[in-house]
Amino acid sequence: MKRNHLADEMNDAMAGQEVILNGWVHQLRDLGGVIFALLRDHSGMMQVVFNETISAESRKLADELRFEYCIAVRGIVALRPAGQENLEMKTGKLELKVNKLEILNPCDVLPISVSQDGGERKELRMKYRYLELRRPEISNKIIMRHQLLIFIRNFLSERGFCEIETPLLAKSTPEGARDFLVPSRVQPGYFYALPQSPQQFKQLLMVAGFPKYFQIARCLRDEDLRADRQLEHTQLDMEMSFVDRDDVLGLIETLYSAIWKEFLDYDVSTPLPRIPYKKAIEQYGIDKPDLRFGMKIINLGEIFADTGIKFLKSVLDKGGNILALRFAEQPLSRSEIDAVEEFAKEQGAFGLAHFINDNGKLKSPMAKHMSEDETSKILDMLKPGDIMFVLAHEGKAGYEIMGQTRIMLAKKYDLIDKSKYALLWVTDFPLVQWSDAESKVVSEHHPFTMPIESEWNEFLERNNGEPNPDDKSVFELSSQAYDLVINGQEMGSGSIRINRPDLQRQIFKLLGLTDDQIDSQFGHILDAFSFGAPPHGGAAMGIDRTLIQITGDEAITDVIPFPKTLKGVDPMMDSPSPVSNEQLKELHIKLDLPE
RNA sequence: GGGCGCGUGGUCUAGCGGUUUAGGAUGCCGGCCUGUCACGCCGGAGGUCGAGGGUUCAAAUCCCUUCGCGCCCGCCA
Numbered sequence A: 001m002k003r004n005h006l007a008d009e010m011n012d013a014m015a016g017q018e019v020i021l022n023g024w025v026h027q028l029r030d031l032g033g034v035i036f037a038l039l040r041d042h043s044g045m046m047q048v049v050f051n052e053t054i055s056a057e058s059r060k061l062a063d064e065l066r067f068e069y070c071i072a073v074r075g076i077v078a079l080r081p082a083g084q085e086n087l088e089m090k091t092g093k094l095e096l097k098v099n100k101l102e103i104l105n106p107c108d109v110l111p112i113s114v115s116q117d118g119g120e121r122k123e124l125r126m127k128y129r130y131l132e133l134r135r136p137e138i139s140n141k142i143i144m145r146h147q148l149l150i151f152i153r154n155f156l157s158e159r160g161f162c163e164i165e166t167p168l169l170a171k172s173t174p175e176g177a178r179d180f181l182v183p184s185r186v187q188p189g190y191f192y193a194l195p196q197s198p199q200q201f202k203q204l205l206m207v208a209g210f211p212k213y214f215q216i217a218r219c220l221r222d223e224d225l226r227a228d229r230q231l232e233h234t235q236l237d238m239e240m241s242f243v244d245r246d247d248v249l250g251l252i253e254t255l256y257s258a259i260w261k262e263f264l265d266y267d268v269s270t271p272l273p274r275i276p277y278k279k280a281i282e283q284y285g286i287d288k289p290d291l292r293f294g295m296k297i298i299n300l301g302e303i304f305a306d307t308g309i310k311f312l313k314s315v316l317d318k319g320g321n322i323l324a325l326r327f328a329e330q331p332l333s334r335s336e337i338d339a340v341e342e343f344a345k346e347q348g349a350f351g352l353a354h355f356i357n358d359n360g361k362l363k364s365p366m367a368k369h370m371s372e373d374e375t376s377k378i379l380d381m382l383k384p385g386d387i388m389f390v391l392a393h394e395g396k397a398g399y400e401i402m403g404q405t406r407i408m409l410a411k412k413y414d415l416i417d418k419s420k421y422a423l424l425w426v427t428d429f430p431l432v433q434w435s436d437a438e439s440k441v442v443s444e445h446h447p448f449t450m451p452i453e454s455e456w457n458e459f460l461e462r463n464n465g466e467p468n469p470d471d472k473s474v475f476e477l478s479s480q481a482y483d484l485v486i487n488g489q490e491m492g493s494g495s496i497r498i499n500r501p502d503l504q505r506q507i508f509k510l511l512g513l514t515d516d517q518i519d520s521q522f523g524h525i526l527d528a529f530s531f532g533a534p535p536h537g538g539a540a541m542g543i544d545r546t547l548i549q550i551t552g553d554e555a556i557t558d559v560i561p562f563p564k565t566l567k568g569v570d571p572m573m574d575s576p577s578p579v580s581n582e583q584l585k586e587l588h589i590k591l592d593l594p595e
Numbered sequence B: 001g002g003g004c005g006c007g008u009g010g011u012c013u014a015g016c017g018g019u020u021u022a023g024g025a026u027g028c029c030g031g032c033c034u035g036u037c038a039c040g041c042c043g044g045a046g047g048u049c050g051a052g053g054g055u056u057c058a059a060a061u062c063c064c065u066u067c068g069c070g071c072c073c074g075c076c077a
Helices: A056-062 A122-127 A136-158 A199-207 A245-264 A277-284 A310-317 A334-346 A372-380 A395-412 A453-462 A472-476 A501-510 A515-529 A543-551 A581-586
Strands: A018-030 A034-040 A045-051 A070-079 A094-105 A181-183 A191-193 A212-220 A232-241 A274-276 A321-327 A353-358 A361-363 A387-393 A423-427 A432-435 A440-443 A481-486 A489-496 A536-542
Touching (some): A018 A045, A018 A094, A034 A056, A136 A212, A199 A232, A212 A536, A245 A536, A245 A543, A277 A395, A334 A353, A489 A543
Antiparallel strands (some): A034 A045, A481 A489, A489 A536
């Protein structure tokens, strides 16, 4: 019995018509003489009725029905008796009087509930993900993912972008995340790397003369997982030639405001705010500020420039900062204030002082050591009842402690306007940063990022034309890189790229690569740049993260059809798994397992 | 690699040294019920309390180790 209608198509006008529906038993109510079931298909639900006055045979077979049996029913669409309508249901005024039932496939006792959220543990839900996906609330996210991808493809295609696939079997390079390796059978001892992103391929497409490229690309990185990080994730990868930074930012913010309008009916005003990296750190203590609430970091350096308070003075003398957060939402108890200090200490602070405007009088552990001038200036900044948390700390770490404290306070005291979406760009990222793990200078974004050229040229001049990583001013250099941030989450990043082989080689040298390493690992791209490579730039946007912003979920596993656990295991397929000795032998691999 | 939390019949959960033969809900099995919609009522089966070790007269409960899951730090251009 093949279906000729879907549950969702049933309407009053069809009363009296005979139809066949296929689907699953979503709910069962056995009243003895009559059995009601909710039949669910991908479109919706329909109540079906088994009654011996309609069909004794079907009524008898219906005794066997249980949750999630896969069935086919044929029957007459009918209006429910007066007073029996279910107004909560789209088809609630109707029912199907079944004259033939066929059980297509029975269903074992369910390990997780399908008809509702049974609150099962994550590991179980992952193992039986295909059952969880039967729930419309869950599958709708996967359908929305499809709709988002279609929307993006149409948007970019209409604007002259060409979707181009790039290889999955690519090459391992020394920069960046840990690679997933794939052994070559034909070339013993050689490995492909799965792409961390199509970065080099897309730049080579620019060299090839494609003006606008995009790809919905899977990116793989063998690093530890988080709620917003899987081993593989999907990026909207894009690149354009003959453009400057504003062209790229303009296109992406137009796309994102269109997505927000389409999927959330939310008006994002463009152009988006653009905050230089340095300012983001100084004002929010983080490179991905959440602008749904205020409470910017305040620098009290000037007020305390000549202070007599020793620990403040000594931090200032060492070039540190005195930073503050003004908390004006509600008075806090002594223990609540202590909890804030405790949090700051966990973030690395030595301590966290505070000022309170106690009806025009300054209340603070430091009050009696402060000058009149200092006291009045602080009081001027506080309304009665306001609390100001104060941190004296050196370097970027001080801003970061305050940034984390700012976020903690906002979450704990509900300062975040959940109806708001705060989209912004953070621009002018540092070109490089220091890696403690590798004890060397590494790219902040990636090694193909164009520096801000005036700064770069001055840096070279200072170092006699050599890209000297030991010149500490290297950390002051900015790049033409940018991040899109939404509600405090990094949504994607991009940059204007280097397109000259000489500059690219200098950057590699700055990162500590020798000429030999550069030639063997990046020779292809330097070659390519030497054949008239056009200026170009682009970005890559996280599709999974974009989706959880739209759905309001907290983990990207919610919008991935078959996600993996935090240990990188797929409990459903039970991967990764051992392979046979024959397979290993074919690949010329011998195992050297830890104890 | 480090920190925090969780793990009890199919599933969710109570119990957190002895009142327990581990309680409840739901699902499952059997019975009753012709207008339910989380249908209802009656009865029943189902547990090595994640695993291993220890403390104790006595351990689901306390301690140690270990495994799994989640969240965070490190890590992730």
